[in-house]
Amino acid sequence: MREWKFNHIDFSVYPFYEKDDLGVFWAPEKTLVKIWAPTAKIVEFRLYKDGATGEPFHKTQLQAGSNGTWSTVLLGDYDGKFYTFRINDGEWLEETPDIYTRCVGINGLRGMIYNPKKTNPENWENDSSPKLPHYTDAVIYETHVRDFSIAENSGIQSKGKFLGFTEEDTKTTGGITTGLSHLKDLGITHVHLLPVYDFFTVDEEKPVEKYNWGYDPLHYNALEGSYSSNPSDGTVRIKEFKKLVQALHTNGIGVVLDVVYNHTYFAKESVFNQTVPGYFYRQKPDGTFSNASGCGNEIASERKMARKYIIDSLKYWAQEFHIDGFRFDLMGIYDLDTMNKIQEELKKINPGIILYGEGWAADQSPMPEELRAVKFNTPKLPGIASFNDDFRDAIKGNHGNKKSKGFVSGLDLREESIKFGIVGATYHPQIVYDYVEPSRRAWATEPVQCINYASCHDNYTLWDKLKLSQPKASDEELRKMVKLAGALVLTSQGIPFLHSGIEFARSKGGNGNSYKSPDAINQIDWDKKVEYLEVFEYFKNLIQLRKNHPAFRIPSAEQVRKSLTFFSEYHPGTIAYSIDGKLLGDSWEKIVLLFNGTKTEKRVQLPQGKFEIIANWYSINENGLGEVENEVMVEGISFMLLKNSEQ
Template structure:
C-alpha cells in the first residue's frame, strides 16, 4: 500500500498509481472546503487508473483521496503545466533567495508541490513556514553573510536536497548556495567606475569575446591568463611588442564587448579548469559568476569581486559590456533546481506530454510561465543593477516568448544609458505557438530588440550549413541582387529582395560568431583552389561590408586577423589549443588589422554610415551604375558625398565616379594613394574602396 500514489495530472483528471489494491469505480476527492466525485475512466500505462472529475478542482487547496478507507494526499503533477496552476500560485511580486539585512536573513523559496521544506544553514536544519501561493519562508535572526545553505524539500513523499536557483553566490562547483550581502563585498575599482555614455545604440560596434579565450594564449603577455583579471591588465603585449588583451580591443575601435556566458555553468571543474573547456552554454546558476574564471574559486565572493573589476576595467576604457544570457534551457533538466522544486513546471511539454526540445539540448525553459518569466526578469534586473552591465545577448531567443522579451525591453528602458538588446531570432521547433516566439519575422512587435541577421551572413559567405555553397565575397559576386538590401540595413520593403527586420535599428550585421566555422576556416577550405592572399582579401571584404552596412556591425574576436580553429565547426568543449585567441596571428597580420581599424574610424567619424531610419537612408543612399558583380553606392551627407565600391573578383574594373573632383580615399585594402582626382579610377581585384568629396 505504501507504493500507492495519487496525482492531479489535469484540472479534471486524477491518476492513481496502485500496486495491489482493489480499484474503486468512484473516488471522493476532498479539500478543506469541499469534495469532488471522480469517476473511473480507464487503465493507463499498464497499471495506473485514470479518473475524471466533472468540475474543475481548486488546485490551490490541499487535496486528499480515500481508497478503501485509507486517505492519500493528491500530488500536483501534470496540472502544474495548466493555466489554473499558474494563476493559483502566482507569486511573482516577491523577492526570492537569501535576503540579508543588518540583523536578519530571510530565506524564501517557491514550491507549491512541496509538503514541507527545511533550510540547512551551515549544516543546521530549520523548518520553513508554508505561506499561501506555494511560498516558504524562514527568518534567521542574524546577518548570515558567508553562510552556506541548501533547501531540503519533501516533494511527492521524497526528500530532495536543492541548491537555491536564486543563489547569488555558491561554493566551489556549486554544491551549495552562499548568503551574499553586497554591502560587505566591495571593489573600489567597480564602485568608482561609471557606465560609458552612449548617445545612440546605432553608433555601436560589437566585439564578441570569450573570457578564457581572450588571454589564455602563451603569447598574450597577460599574467592572469584565462581569468576575469586577465582582462583588467593594460598595456600587455606579444613577444614582438604588439598590443594584446584589453588595450588591443580598445585600440581596435569597437564600442561594446559581448562576452560569452559569465554566469555559473557546467562541465568545467572550478578547481581544475585546465582539464576541461566550455563556452558556457550549459547554465547552472544564473545569478552567480562562473568560478573557473576566478583566481580563487574556493572563496565564493572572489569571483564576484574579480568579475566586477573586469567590468570596471572595460568601463574605464569607455567600452560597454554585453553579457550572453542563456534563458532558453538548463544544462541537465533533471538536476536543475527549477525541476527539483516544481517538477514539470519550468519546462515546456508538447501535446503528447514529452519534454519539448526545440533548443536541441534536451529541454526548453518555459519563459511564458509566470514564475519562469519572473525569474528571467529578476536575472535581468540583477545583472543591470548589481553588475552594471550595458546589454544582453539572448541565446536561441526564438525559444523565448515575445511577452517576456517585451517586459525585458521595458525594464531596460528604465536605465539611464541605452541598453543593447540582441539575440538569435531563429524559428525553433519548441512547444510554443508561432505567434508567441521572438523571431525576426515578428520584429515589429519588439522594436527595442536587435536580431542576428543570418541572411546577411549567408549572403556574404554562403549558407552556413552548406560548407561548399558560396556567397558574394567568395563566389565571384553571387547574390549581388541582395547587396542593396544589405547595405541599406535589411529593412527596405520596396526592394525586390525582402527585408529581414522591420527597422534598420534591429539588424545585427555579421559573418562570423563563436558558433560554426570561423570565416577563415570556411573560406580556406571551401575556396581551397584560390590563392592564399586572395582568400585573405575575400575575408577582409566580408568584414568591410559588415562594418559599412547600415545597422550595428558585429565582429567575432580574431576575425580581423583571420582567426582559425583548425577547421573545428563546433568548438564548444574543444579546449584551449583550438579556441585560444592566437596573439601570434595578431602580430603577423597587423596591416590587415589596420584596414579594419580604418573602416571603424570611418563609421565612427561620419554618421551617414549609421543612420537611424529608413526614410533617412532612402534619402541619402543611392546605388551606382557599376559593372557586375561590382557593387557601389553613394551616401549624400549635408556637405559631403561618400562612395563605397566592392569588387568580389580577381578582375580589375574601370569605375566612373558619380561626380568629377578631388576624392579623398578614406579606406582601401589595396591602394596607398590618398586622393583620386577626376571622374575615373581603376578598382583593384578584391578591393573595398571608400572615399569622400566635399560638395560646394
C-alpha cells in the same frame, strides 16, 4: 518512482508572487530566506560550513506563506556559510541551491550567504556605463573569457580569468599589444562575453582540464568559478567580475552578456525541476519536455513566474554589475510578450541598454511561431535587434557548408542579399527582395533592429570558412576577402558585430564546432596579430571611419531610404552605391562605396564631379589616396570608398 510527464497539469492556475524578495539575503543580524514552491508540502533549509563537503550543521523547515511562497528568518550573522534546500511535494526532491542563488561555492553545489558590499571593488560606486547617442553607434566585439587571455603569447598574467581583462599595457614578446590595450586600440565600443554565469561542464577544481563555451546553464544569477582566482569562495568571482566591468567601463567600453535562459543543462535534475517540477519548461502534448533548444528542454517563458524569473535575473545583472546589454541565445524560443517586457523593465534601469538575439530556435516548439521572438517578428520587438544571418551567409557562404562560397569568395548573384545587409535588413525600394535568400522580405523596421556580422563563435571562423571554400586561394587573396567582409560589416547600416580575432585572421584549424575543443583550438593566438598586422590596421581604420561619419550609422530606416542610393548599372559580383552625407549632417557631402567580390578588376562609372579616394583594398586614409573623375577601376576582391572633392 516520479513520473516526469505533465500533460495532466494546468500550470496557469499556479499562484503568482509579484514581490522582489525571493532568494537568500544576508544582513549582519539576520538572514532572510524565501522561495516560491507552490507544490511543496515541506521545504527544508540546510546550512553548511563548506561549499562542497561535510554534513549540515543546521536544518530548519520553512513556513508556508502567500502565493506559493515559503520563508524563514535566521537570527545571527551567517556571512560565509553555505546552504541548500530540499523540497518534498509528496516525495523528496534532490538537494539544490535556490533558483535565485546569487553566490555559490565550488561547482555550484551549494549557495553561499554573503555580504554584497564586500564584493564591490574600490570606487565601484562611481562606475558608469559609456553612453552612445544611438544604438547604431555601437561596434560589438564578441569574445570568450578564457579564449581572450589563455594563450602563452598573450602577455597576460591572469590567463583565462576575469582579471585578464583588467591588465593594462600587455604585449606579446614581439611587443604587439594584447588584451585590454588591444581592445582600446581597435576602437570597439562593447565587449560581448560568452556565458559568464555558473555553467556545468567545466570542473572548477580542475579548470584547465576541460573547455566549454558555457551554453550549459546551472545557476543563472551566479558567476562561473573557473574564471575566478578562487572558485571555492563565491564572493571572489563576484568581485573579480566587477573589476572586469569596471576596467572596461573606465576605458569607455560597455559590457554585453550572452544569456541562455532558453534551456538548462539538466532537465529533470535542474534547480527549477527540483523546486517546482515541470513548471518552468514547456511540454509536448504527451507531457514530456519539448526541445526547441536542441538541448533537451526549453523555457516556458510565457508562464508568469518563469517570465518574472527571467526579468528579475536580467535586472539583477544590470543593477548589481552595471551590465550594458544582453544577447539572447535562441531568442526565437522566448515569447514576444516576455521579450517586450524585458525591454520595458531594463530601459528603466539603463535607457541605453542594448538588447539583441538569435531570431530562431534549434528545433520545433509547441508554442506557435507567430507568438515567439523569431526574426520575422522583429517588427513586433521595438528596441530589440536580431542577427542578420541573411547577410552573414551572403558574405561568406552558407555557415554550415564548408565548401559553399559567398560574395567575398567570388560567388555571383548574391548582390541583393548583400544590399539587404547594407540597409540593415530594412525596406529599401531598390532591393529586389525575391532574390534575398532566405528571407525574401525586410524583417527590421529600423536599422537598430539589425545585427550585421560575418562570423561569430558558432561554426567556422571567417578565415577558416574562406580557406575551406577557396582552397586554392593565396594568402594575399584570403586577406583581401577578410578585409572586404570587414568593410561590408563596418560600413553598412545597423549594428556591426565582430568575432574576436577576425581582425587578424583568427583560425581554429578548420574546426566548425569548437564548443568543447581544447584551448589549442579556441585560444586567441596573439602572434597572428603580428603576422596579419595590416589586416588589424585595416579593421581599426574601418571602425574609426564609422565613428567619424554618421553616414555609416544612420539611426532611422526613412533616413536610409532618403540618403542611400544604389547605382543602376549592374555588374555581377559588384555593388556600388552612394550616400548623401549632407542630408545626414556628415562632413562629407557625397560618399561612394564600391565592393568587388570578383577576382577581376572592374570599371565603375561615378556620379558627376571629382572624388577623393579614401579607401582601397590596402589602405584607408581620410586625408585621401588620390583624386578621380568620371570613372574608377576597382581591383578584384576589394572595397573602395570615395568622397566628393572640395571644389
